[in-house]
Every structure is written in C-alpha cells, then in structure tokens.
Amino acid sequence: MNNMFQMYQQLLQNPMGVLSQRFNIPQGVDASNPNAIIQHLLNTNQISQMQVNQAMQMRNNPAIQMLMGGRR
Amino acid sequence: MPSPTYQQYPMQYLPYPYAQLPMQSQQAQPQQQTLQSAGFILIPSEEDAYKYPVAPGKCMSFKVENEPIVIEKSMSYSQLETPRIDRYRLVREDIVDEPNAIDAVAIEQSHDDGLKEELQAIRRDLEGIKDKLYNNNPKPAVKKKEDERNE
Numbered sequence: 231m232n233n234m235f236q237m238y239q240q241l242l243q244n245p246m247g248v249l250s251q252r253f254n255i256p257q258g259v260d261a262s263n264p265n266a267i268i269q270h271l272l273n274t275n276q277i278s279q280m281q282v283n284q285a286m287q288m289r290n291n292p293a294i295q296m297l298m299g300g301r302r
Numbered sequence: 303m304p305s306p307t308y309q310q311y312p313m314q315y316l317p318y319p320y321a322q323l324p325m326q327s328q329q330a331q332p333q334q335q336t337l338q339s340a341g342f343i344l345i346p347s348e349e350d351a352y353k354y355p356v357a358p359g360k361c362m363s364f365k366v367e368n369e370p371i372v373i374e375k376s377m378s379y380s381q382l383e384t385p386r387i388d389r390y391r392l393v394r395e396d397i398v399d400e401p402n403a404i405d406a407v408a409i410e411q412s413h414d415d416g417l418k419e420e421l422q423a424i425r426r427d428l429e430g431i432k433d434k435l436y437n438n439n440p441k442p443a444v445k446k447k448e449d450e451r452n453e
Contacts, residue, residue: 268355273381279357283343286354290346 342372348389351375356385370394 241248246261253267253276260266268285271277288294342365345351351364351373361376370392377385 265353265355272355272357279360279362282355282357286343290344 345373348373352387 237248249255250257250261253271254274255261255267255270259270268277268282272279272282342363343354344367345354345364346367348366348371351366352375354362354364354375356362356375356377358377358381359379361374364373364375365371366373372390372392374388374390375385376388377383
C-alpha cells in the first residue's frame, strides 16, 4: 500500500520523469513534446504505426477533444 | 410403419457439420479487420503532417481537409536521416467539363500571356528610353576621347 502511495506521489510530482523511466526514454528526447516521445517509441519498436494512427485518430476526434477540455 | 429409431437417425446426424459453419465465420471477422490499410489520413492543417510520427521504413499519406493538398511522409530504415516529405497539389479533372467552372489550365495560360505582354511593354519602354538617351547625348564614348586630347 505504501509503495502504491509513493508511486502515486512520484507521478503527481514528476509525471514525465516517471513515464520516461517506465518507457526507457533517454534524456536527449524532448519530454515536453508528445510527438518526440511517440517517435522514440516507434524507433525502438515499443509501439507500432497502427497504434499511433489509432491514438492520433482518437486525439483528433472532436468528442474526445471535448472530454479533454478542448486541449490538443 | 417405419421404426422411430430410423426417423431420428438423420436428425441427429445432420446438424453436426452445419453447426461449425457459423463458428468459422465468426472467427474470420477479426482477421479481416487487422488487414485494413490506413489509406489517406485526414489532417486539419499541413503542419500536422510534418509533426506526425512515422515508424522507420514506413510511408504515410495525408490529405489536408478543405484543401487539395496531399502530403507524403516517409522514413528510411536508418533513424539518423531526416524524414522525406513530398507535397502534392491535386487538380480536379471533372471541373473542365462544367460550362461556368474555372479552368486551372486556362488560368495558367492567361497568366503566361499577361506576363508576355508585360515583358513586351517593358522592352518597348526600354527601347524608347535608349532612343531618347542617344538622341540627347549622341556618341558618349567619342566625347571622352576628345576630352582626353584637349587635356
């Protein structure tokens, strides 16, 4: 339970740090740019082009944009 | 009167091969879904195509919404190279047959004709200026030589 709480606290304090550690993203990749992270994951075969297409399709969906509060 | 066991035999035997047919068709559906190709990806602006992540060794085609522009982004297998981006402009061919439509080819030709006329007008003006200069100051090079001799 303590471990879960610590992980949650870390995720709140430094979300990009936790995600970078989880997906082995090097420091050279711009962590503030989602497309750069996706490109790195593609280059390292952690995700496929089909998954990226599906994710981008969902991101461009107006209904999902409304749910996200108009953020792109 | 036939015996009841003889009538029931084919009823019990026949359903077995047909029972598997709907199961086979249900299993084939998800395989067809995975084989679908992406085709053109609609994007709201051209910048989105430049930012779109593409896997090494893949080529993606994008169509800009509300604009006749197609962008092709391809990544080579070597990750050190920058992605190659080709931009194409689409030309509608069916628009030529419409009587009141604007023909893109005719516009290009008219632009060329207009440019030619402008160039000819500029050439005429230059010739006029040259004539005026030579008429007002005939043979400027000879004058210099005469000036040198006088000095």
